[in-house]
Every structure is written in C-alpha cells, then in structure tokens.
Amino acid sequence: MSYSVKIRQSDVPLDVAMGDTILAAALAAGVPYPHGCQSGNCGACKSRLHAGEIEMSPYSDYALTDAEKGSGLVLACRAVPWSDCEVSWLEPDEVVAHPLRKLHCKVTALDRMTHDIIRARLSIKAGGPFNFTAGQYARVHFADLPPRDYSMANLPPDGNAGDGEIEFHIRAITGGGVSTFVQNDLKVGDDVRVVGPYGISYLRAKHTGPIVALAGGSGLAPVKSIVESALAAGAEQPIHMYFGVRAEQDVYLEDHFQNLAAKHDNFTFEIVLSEPDGDTERRTGFLVDIVGDDFTDLDGAKAYLAGPPIMVETCAGKLKDISVRNEDCHADAFYTEAEKAALNEAT
Ligand code: FES
Numbered sequence: 273m274s275y276s277v278k279i280r281q282s283d284v285p286l287d288v289a290m291g292d293t294i295l296a297a298a299l300a301a302g303v304p305y306p307h308g309c310q311s312g313n314c315g316a317c318k319s320r321l322h323a324g325e326i327e328m329s330p331y332s333d334y335a336l337t338d339a340e341k342g343s344g345l346v347l348a349c350r351a352v353p354w355s356d357c358e359v360s361w362l363e364p365d366e367v368v369a370h371p372l373r374k375l376h377c378k379v380t381a382l383d384r385m386t387h388d389i390i391r392a393r394l395s396i397k398a399g400g401p402f403n404f405t406a407g408q409y410a411r412v413h414f415a416d417l418p419p420r421d422y423s424m425a426n427l428p429p430d431g432n433a434g435d436g437e438i439e440f441h442i443r444a445i446t447g448g449g450v451s452t453f454v455q456n457d458l459k460v461g462d463d464v465r466v467v468g469p470y471g472i473s474y475l476r477a478k479h480t481g482p483i484v485a486l487a488g489g490s491g492l493a494p495v496k497s498i499v500e501s502a503l504a505a506g507a508e509q510p511i512h513m514y515f516g517v518r519a520e521q522d523v524y525l526e527d528h529f530q531n532l533a534a535k536h537d538n539f540t541f542e543i544v545l546s547e548p549d550g551d552t553e554r555r556t557g558f559l560v561d562i563v564g565d566d567f568t569d570l571d572g573a574k575a576y577l578a579g580p581p582i583m584v585e586t587c588a589g590k591l592k593d594i595s596v597r598n599e600d601c602h603a604d605a606f607y608t609e610a611e612k613a614a615l616n617e618a619t
Pocket residue numbers: 307308309310311312313314315316317318335347348349350
C-alpha cells in the first residue's frame with residue numbers, strides 16, 4: 273500500500289509506502305529534495321502541504337514552530353502521508369542546485385589547529401568537479417567507518433582559490449569513533465570518499481545588506497567559507513564576524529581573520545571566550561549576549577550561524593528579537609551522533 277505524492281518542483285509523482293516519510297521516498301527516488309539532518313532538528317526540509325493528510329513524527333520546535341505548522345508548513349523528513357498529497361519545498365531566496373558528486377579524494381595535509389580540532393585537506397582524484405556554495409557540507413567516509421557530515425571550509429572552486437581541493441575542520445568528540453580515527457589514525461595519502469554538496473545554510477550572494485556571521489568551535493569552517501566568499505566577490509556591506517570558543521586553547525586561525533580584517537574595511541572579526549582560564553583582554557561571555565550588546569536593530573541584515581546547537585538556538589532567538597527575519601537567518605547546528613540519538617529518543 274502506498275500513497276501518491278506530487279512535489280510541485282518535480283515532474284515525477286512519488287510513491288510513498290505506508291509509514292515512510294516524504295523525504296525518504298523522494299531521496300530514494302533520486303529527487304533532489306532540500307534536506308539536512310533527516311531527523312526533524314534542522315528545518316532544512318521545511319515544505320508546504322497544499323493538499324492531503326500527513327502525520328508528523330516528533331521534531332524539535334526549532335525546526336518548525338507552532339506558528340509555521342499552523343500556517344500549513346511541514347517537515348518532509350517527519351511527514352508520513354495518510355492520503356495522496358501535494359507538497360512543495362520552500363524555495364530559498366536563491367536556489368543553488370549543484371549536482372550531487374561522489375568524489376574519490378586523497379588526504380594531502382593534516383594540521384592540528386587546536387587540542388581537539390584537525391584541519392584535513394583533501395585533493396579530488398575522481399568524480400569532480402565539485403561545485404558547492406559557501407556554507408554547504410558534504411558526507412565524508414573515512415576508511416570503512418560510518419559517514420559523517422562536515423562543512424567545507426574552503427572557497428568554492430569558482431572563488432579565488434581552492435580548485436580541486438577540499439578543507440574540513442574535524443573536532444574530536446568524546447566516544448566518537450570517526451573523530452577518534454581522524455585524530456589518531458588518518459594519514460596523508462589515505463583515500464577518503466566524499467558525497468555532496470548538501471545543506472541550505474549557504475551564502476546568499478545577492479544580498480547587499482549587513483552580514484552577521486557567528487561561529488562556535490568547528491562551526492568556524494562554514495562561516496570561514498561564507499565570509500571569505502563574500503569578501504572575494506567584492507561584498508561592500510558591513511560583515512561582522514564573531515568566533516565563540518570556550519577558552520584560549522580553542523582559538524585558531526586568528527591571524528588569518530585579522531589579516532582579512534586589515535585588508536577589508538567592511539569586515540570586523542572578534543573572538544569571544546565563554547570560559548576564560550584567567551584574566552584576558554578578549555571579550556568574554558556567550559555569543560547570544562555579545563550580539564545583544566552590540567546590536568539593537570539588524571533589520572535587513574542576514575545572519576549565518578554554525579556551531580553547537582545551544583549556541584545556534586540562543587543566537588537565532590536573539591537575532592529574531594532584533595529584527596532579523598526568519599528567512600534571513602541561515603543556521604547550521606552541529607549535532608553529534610550522540611546528541612541526535614538523544615533527541616530522537618526524547619521526541
Ligand atoms: S532534514 Fe528535516 S528537519 Fe532536518
């Protein structure tokens with residue numbers, strides 16, 4: 273038994289087996305449906321239900337608010353049809369549709385950036401060209417371990433640099449088999465498979481209003497790509513970047529961003545420590561409070577956020593309070609596998 277689901281952006285009617293979600297059926301059928309976490313936590317698969325009945329499996333309020341639900345929006349990754357349906361995914365203000373690539377890569381460099389973050393540089397040996405938009409991520413397969421999602425930290429290939437190379441920032445996670453492998457066993461010359469790009473929290477290059485870029489921990493990777501892409505493209509609007517970390521030992525790439533700030537009058541960069549070890553000349557506190565202190569009205573601005581879920585959720589709430597519209601807030605919360613499992617159990 274199955275239901276027929278018409279997706280407005282696709283010519284192919286979809287058969288969704290009883291109990292399956294619209295997103296799972298679409299991806300299995302090769303329909304490039306926008307998505308991220310696939311577990312009701314990120315909102316990337318937000319869609320409008322035009323006709324029919326669906327039942328939603330549990331999801332986080334952050335991914336879909338009650339008001340959005342009341343206005344007819346659903347999450348395709350949680351939406352199980354109970355009749356034939358018609359849906360459309362929400363069109364971002366600028367749609368990027370890069371072909372999904374399966375790349376064979378080799379590790380060309382491994383650099384320890386902090387006590388728990390490794391920068392891995394890969395060269396693409398087959399399966400390219402790999403086009404993506406700054407802020408997107410890829411699914412990375414190391415050895416025969418389960419895949420993990422990491423954001424590209426480099427400029428897309430049509431930028432000023434980075435053709436044929438991919439850069440990921442990989443943080444060690446307690447009990448994380450993949451990140452432990454990367455920290456201890458990955459070597460230059462190793463083969464890595466990369467599938468992507470994915471994600472919709474990418475740079476909206478046509479936007480000319482101010483940009484606020486908030487990175488927490490290894491969330492620096494996509495924010496780096498976004499900020500550098502905007503500057504490389506000649507963006508002239510103010511770009512305010514904040515990098516929030518716990519303590520001094522977690523700071524990395526400071527010189528890199530200070531150099532960018534020295535070159536571009538419209539770019540500011542600030543490091544914020546939430547738990548400094550002792551006296552410090554840096555700003556301290558949580559990014560949510562720093563944003564509240566520095567801005568009272570960001571109407572017309574776009575915000576890009578990437579980092580731990582608590583940072584992303586609190587900052588997104590604060591940005592809304594100071595007039596950043598929902599559609600102008602592009603957020604990637606990095607859930608660990610353990611966090612995803614806990615959320616799935618709790619919901
Ligand atoms: S993909 Fe549906 S909420 Fe993340």
